Amino acid sequence: MIKLIHTADLHLGIGLSDLYETPQIVQQRFNDFVENLKSIKDFAISSNADFLILAGDIFHHPRPSSQAFNAFSQIIGEILKEEIPIIAVLGNHDTTKTSEMLSYLRGFVNVNLKNFYLFDVASKILLRAKNSNEKVKFIGIPYPHFQSTLSYSDYVFKVENKINELLQNDEADYNVIVGHIYVEGGKIGSEQRIASLRDYPLPKSVFERENVHITCLGHLHTPQKVGNKIFYSGSIERIDFGEEGEEKSFLEIVLGDKIHVTNVKLKLRPMKTIYIKKEELVNNLNINATLQNILEKYNVEEGSLLRIRIKGSDIIRNISMNQIEKYLYDKKKVLAFKLEEIKEEESLEEININTKWNFKEALDEYLKLRYRNENPEVINKVKFYVEKIMEEVKLNEN
Template structure:
């Protein structure tokens, strides 16, 4: 029985926009989050005395990582080899240079022949001696279309036809390797790919180029005792016999992974049998706070109350609130920022509601035959922010429609009346603009 540590999609150096520089270390605080989760996974593997560690690919965000990121990655994985645990590093799509030309960031370990490390850069069988006996690891790194099919060969073919050709070629290449396996030795397929039944996570937005999906039937074979996958950030078990598992990424990259658990797999593999468990890591919490302030008479107070109802200490937070343009001036961002100081990081994301997206006022359809003042009254009822002016607007609108002007006793009264007239006219024009010309043309509203 071989004890196995399976982790993947570290993306060391991702998500730095949510962090800040730690003056004590000089590192971005989000980089330290990723590094902490990686160290916890490796520490658990060493404590469990695993016999073998397999990494499913995507060590960094791209093929040219920063030197400090490379250094910390190497330092953590060296802990495994120092403990006598051989380690297989698979090449993922983020580890490859553009179109697969120019090598991969992980190839440095094979070029230097670092003891204890094997790099899965090709579809090949690695027979590894562990403390609990030999194990076979068949590595299947990320495959680019250009690596299998030339442009000339696929000229005039659709994307679907190209994908079918790629899968067929992969099937033949995989079959050739399977026939070379020793049937008496535990076998692990270590692959970086998109399986047909898998559910995407944030890697859909992070992926470089468009990949193609691999049928589950190519991997669900009795020759494999465990299928260790990488590429998809959401942990999921696609099959039980044999276990075909994405451990998922070790840390949250963005809000798309807000509700996903992050971790790795510990497994016990023997010929014809495998037991496994998912181990959750203390990934940084992400939290979205939603607020619809469209009908609020005091948007600031309501937003503060909504924020206070949530627990967000130490989390990466985004506050998304919807409001009308005239409400935005009542939002005190300084108070909101002070309220969110307990968060690890936060973003305020206001969304102004376009008047063009407002629902139509009931009764003002194409067949509307309302009295003009009734129409205006219904419109004002749908605009709570104009409630205090409703009576005055209706009175002034009536005067405008009749083409009359009331006698004014004082200059002050005349000034107020002029304000009401302008406001009423603007409201009627807004009614026509929002509800369509039919809402006012048939009512003869602009005769004044």
């Protein structure tokens, strides 16, 4: 029996996605992420884990700030002191897209840091679990930047072949795949908004094999099980308001005769959105007092990240930022906030992009969402014209 602690997408050093910020707020928010990583460290140590898995995007930038680098190195130092090996793969944020793909994390390998294993290329390593002395093979798959240069089928073929090759020689008691990669069926969230990715979805069958005991993934920020024995731990904090209602956790995985996976919840900074209609504000002489009166009715947890969305245009410029800022910091005790205008009819949903779609399928989905309150005739008309344009493009290509 072995115990793995699985986390990913730490994104140390990520900013505050267009909230009004001061150096103190940025610092506090940075600490939120570090505190959660510390709680994972404490859990790994107190639960006597055999391995800690970091499935990519440890740093938000390929060149992390000295603060992020120091915070991270201190925490892993404490984990390694307890002789818990760390298995890390690189994510799309840890690496540059250039061919050298050199990560700062390689520095730990260069100094021969004991028990720190980094996968910056797809490869394998065979290790002994410290508690049971069983043999565990880790197969590490860093983020496949190369997918953008391949067709979908070539990409799937390449990854599948690599995994086949790495699985050869059945020398281990357990085979564990650790990757930073998008697998089909996964729910897409904030990782898409911060990186504008167009990832190919890898079929689950690439990982679902009899001799693979578990696949521990990073990249998708929502904690989720996407297949039989395929897990995303999710990120360690919420990154934007699209995740407002989402819980975050890390995984405690016990592999033995059976697999036991437990979600361990992380403490998150409260996040809240308040919607206000234009009419509630513009018919009043004192817009600032009115806005405060409206906000007064809402219960906002201390230390929240607050988003105020006003439905309607040309209102924010009439609001005194100094006044509202003072009110929100002093009275509502928010950590940070933003005030934004949205069109009344603006869709609050986003299209869940499925990269397997061809253009026509993507168009259909878009139109369905964009014109969902319209007569179907409108949709058909738009489709007709788009298809006409596509035909013209085809003619020009020939």
